[in-house]
Amino acid sequence: MSNMKTIFQISLAILLFFVVSCAKVSTPTGGEIDKTGPRLLQMSLENFSTQVQTDLKLITFDFDEFVSLGGKESPVVTPNGASISFSPKGMARKYVEVKFGKPLLENTTYTINFGKSIVDNNEKNPMDSTFIFVFSTGKSLDSLKLSGTVSSLLDKEPSKNLKAHLYKAEGFNLDSLQKNTPMYVSEIKENTYQFQYLSNLPYKLVVFEDQNQNASPDLDQEKFAIYPNPIDLNLNNQLETLVLSKGKTSGKKAVLAQTGAGVLSIKPGIKPEEIKSISGLEKENLTFGYTLDSLSVWFNPKNSSLKPGENIEILTSLSDTLKVKYQNLAPKPLSCKEESNPGFPLSGFTYSCNAPLINIREDSIKFENKTEDLPQIKTRINPQNPTQFFVELSSYTKAQTLVFGKNALESVFGGESAGFKLNAPQINPNSLGQLQVSLTNTPDSPFWIELYPENITNSRALQSNYGKLKEVSYKDLKPGKYTLIVKIDQNQNGVWDLQDPYLNTPTEPVIVLPKTLEVRALWEIKEIWDLSVEKQKPTEKKGNLPSS
Template sequence: MLKYSITSVRKDVIRNLILVVSGIIVISCASIGSPSGGDYDFDPPKVLSSTPQPNQTFVKSGKIQIVFDELVQIEKPMEKVIVTPPQKNFPIIRAQNNRVIVELKDTLIANTTYTVDFTDAIVDNNEKNALENFALSFSTGEIVDTLSISGKVLSAYNLEPVSGMYVGIHSDLSDTAFTKLPFKRISRTNELGRFTIKGIAPGEYKLYALDDVNRDYKYDNPAEAIAFLETIIVPTVQGAVREDTIFNKDLTVDTIRTVNYTKFLPDNVVLRSFTSDFKRQYLQKHERLTDDIISIYFGSATEMPKIEPLDVPYGISEWTVLERTAGNDTLKFWITEKAIADMDTINLKVSYNKTDSLNLLQSVTDTLKFINRTKKKTPPKDEKKKGKEPEITFLALTTNIAQTFDVYRNIDIEFDFPVKDFDKSKIRLGLKADSTYSDVNYILKQDTLNPRKYQLQHKWRFGEEYRFAVDSGAIHSYSGLWNDRLEALFKIKKLDEYGSFIFSMSNLPDSVPAFVELLDKSDKAMYQAPVKDGAASFEFINPGIYYARAIVDNNGNGKWDTGEYSEMRQPEMVYYYSKALDLKPFWEIKEYWDVLWAPLDKQKPLDITKNKPKDDEKRKKAMERRDAQNEKRESQQKSNRNNANGMNQNQNQNTGANYNQSY
């Protein structure tokens, strides 16, 4: 009996030991990591070594190798990696395990500082954490130049940050250096328009930006966007101090320490990017899509060409109505004579301006043949349709009339074909009084570019009801179509449905015209008002959220004009108001606006800035994932510990009971 009991106790002890060890193993396994792959890595790669070393002198080889503490990749090397001096042949840039290798194809220039600026192209292999603002400089001579110029490139028209634009310097201070010579040193703007040109020697420089389409690092194509600074830049350094704050885990301040550092100047240059309004002029195409329309298209705005018919006995203006764009780049001739419209082919002698290889205008004369390829054959008679009334096709007439109409708006009228003898007698405009409409006077104007468009102008009364009516058969086109009856009833908005703005302006140039635009949330101009006596006033504005932009109108033409480098003319200045304005019905908002309230790169409200800092959603989600993993792990570990402790207690109780039973 005693032998049996001792043997049973030994078995129980062994079983308990196995359970305890198993529990320890479970806890240990739980602490290794979750099945999702462990903690998210937030640290960028770290540089362990490089060949050549940073700021090494007398370098002879164009092969650069950088070793990191983990596997790395290169993202968009042709866009993000900048080698300066600029290279004629793009270097080989590749990642190999934990190394980045750059091989320069151009021969190294003697006594020159080279900088390979990776910006944020180097990322780790797993989580794509970027090594920000990493650059390696070395010299082929005894001196490594260390000065730099920093700033931002903005679109001159709307102050949007411009990404992917080259920014370069010239030590040759002549205006022709930008058009004849490649940049001496370069950088490229990041997604927020920022740039830093590094490795600059002491001296005087001119600064430019260039959207270099052909990558020759000089402005030789008027279609390329550019920016230039008239002033000469002298890069310098100065000592500076900043305060770094160290926080505790509970976000309370631990320590504040003062750090001395070297500041490279200038570091806040703003360049305003623009594209010249120069466009190459050439004949793009010509066509005859229908029997009564012939069209001529040019590549850009041009002077009105001289056109002479070759197979019609009189001038083109006598048998066509011309519809054109403001720059004459599209000409549409509506044929008004049926006999000419029935001709299979029409030949025109056209003399126009064409840009040659030197970007100079030359007069060119071509014979253009317009073949009617859409002429319909007479359809066979359908016996089934005999005795039926033919289907009537009316001359289409459209307007912009809405049931509720703005007090400042004119009525736009458009036909689908040019019309004959259209005048005020064809339209009746009535004002409602009691239950009847009394005719009112108005002004009718034909559009100067499109003969199918007209505008009806009238001084509307707030809150009143009107009727617009055209009788059937009152208007007919050259093609023989007549209009159907049209009647539209509409009501003018009340005064208390509108609001108004008054901007008191300061720091605009004296004696120079200017105007202010009200913008919607998409940065689109909705209203415009001139600046008079230091103020811009807007009346009868529909309620809503608005932003404001001021434009210095140097030539007084009421629109923003671009720059021209050949004339050393900058684009017209643009300023943004600091905030959104919420206009309510029957409100008058008065605002004081100093257009120099902030530097240009800080003026545009972030709400309407398209190229804005992007939230790192990937990093945010990763942090949430990490926190969830840690919480899950801690919960699992606590549960495992409780289970193990429970098993131990139960086994101890069972062991004691077995001992008691055996004795």
């Protein structure tokens, strides 16, 4: 009897084990991973509806599976200003609700672009990102469109935080731009923005990279572009490429500061010709240097009548008088150091000094070892930044040491420089390549064509040529990848001007070659670049160089 009882207990335990195992819920294994996004089944309001009541409270979107609002993008609603919320958040449901917190505007077309915000609950596959829900409180849908492209200055790929914003042209004001709300916002994908279902109004277009994610442009810190004229969509709905850059701020009052011995800085920068006079200084004895946002003014304190503590006053043609208290600081002895130069030997050697130069005496630069067939020495001071100078040799077939005498360099502050040596290495000409660029359909205005390393961000041009050019040659290039850029001098003032939103002038056009050029040793690349269409692919011809 006890054996029968034992057998019964064992059988019951086995049966319970199988029952529990069969009832256990688990994710099926095997099979292909689901890569399909959720499918929209129905909506409580039909897409493209018109004459929708302004007191609309809720729209429901039903799906074929559990979804959540957990995608990489957030829904974009236009026009801005509508009090709209989305649910559910933090949980999965087979529906998404759009709730309206205040009455809608009359005779207005609304769009809800979900993008990739709605994903399935398991694999996070997004819903079809091309779906846009559109409805109108008027009798018809607004149907106007606007599109265009952007180019980020010296960057082949613009920032990931770029968006295009449309504001009402009426009442648009730069000073209150951060307080204004754009009517429409468009994501920028592959350098392109596109607005749809726009109402028939004149607009102002602003594109900016929102680095600090505050949803407003910081014109002093972020790259931006403002289309200069109000946009009439009936006349123009396809805009030319906007160049993103930091800009001039002529609408802001310039500030004068003394930043060292015998050096003044004006920010935002003005042009040297806009300076009428400087108290205690003769303008002809001044040296100027400028960047995109500042002007530096150097002078020799020994040649001034300035006294410590008195005001330096600069009178400008802009009717501004800039003031700063003078500090009688002693200049340091002139010293220079070599900078790294990825473009050597094409662009020679680059040196930076602690004071601006006004002259280089090439007869005071000697070769340490005097031999036959010495290369020629060529030097030049950077006209935009006179604290920098360049040295080039006509050939580098032999290693050479150049000796700069103590009087070879003359600075604004006078005195002798510490002598130094420059070691020029031997370069095998068979290790270098060449690049020849032929330009077609060039602009009517003069332009710069500049050669950069492949990574052009924060890089200096290896060579820059200016004029109405048809052909440019680059010899003695190290093997590697390079990029070409054209900057057009539309106003022909010899300066490539950034945008000035206060004067309503855009950044002068810039064209970046849409591919990199690979230079190889003993190869010559012949490039034909058509400048009439920015995105047109250039053709390329390659051939061996004769060995030397």
